[in-house]
Amino acid sequence: MTFGEKLHRLRRERGLSQEALAAELGVSRQAVSRWELGEVVPDTANVLAVSRIFGVSTDYLLLDECDREGQTPAAKSAERSLRERQAAVGQGFCARVLWLALISLFHQYRLDAAGGGEPPVPMWWLLAAELATAVWLGRLNWRYGAKEGGRFRDLVVPDLLAFTCAFGLPYGLEWVPGRWGILLGQLAAILLLVQSIKTLRLHYGLPWGKS
Known part of the structure; x- marks a missing residue:
């Protein structure tokens, strides 16, 4: 026109x-x-x-x-920029969810093996997948700090605390009946990882809550 x-x-x-x-x-x-x-x-x-x-x-x-x-070129550029920022947050979210899921499966299979059951997959598969996911998450955090101008520790500290809760609490709560130790470890980890996701969204200019 x-x-x-x-x-x-x-x-x-x-x-x-x-x-x-x-x-x-x-x-x-x-x-x-x-x-x-x-x-x-x-x-x-x-x-x-x-x-x-x-x-x-x-x-x-x-x-x-x-x-x-x-x-217009400006509108297309802004749309691409928004998609890229949403993708960065989405990758961070998916990596953390997968990380927690694999830790939960590890504890489930560990307890099954302790009770004489046979885990559905070899434990080393889970450990390898967990390591690969940790490497992926580490690369995302490195990119956030080194290339995106964010503070590296704002993600690493809650991530490490979350890993400690998800992985360590089930060992310390094995006296709790059932699998509640695993659930409590996951809940504690989720509370910490919410802070990581909030940090990512705010850094990339995406809304959080009512803000």
């Missing part, structure tokens, strides 16, 4: 006549008519004024390939 076609559409959507728009811009009705017909292109000052009146960007007005505001 040309500038003139966009101006005509915006003016009609706003319910403005050419005379009314011309009055707001401080130009003649004939000037607005010539812009819409594509006979001339307004100067920079008038393009900026049209942009302000209709609340659209100058890129949208001047780039013929942009049929809507969301197609």
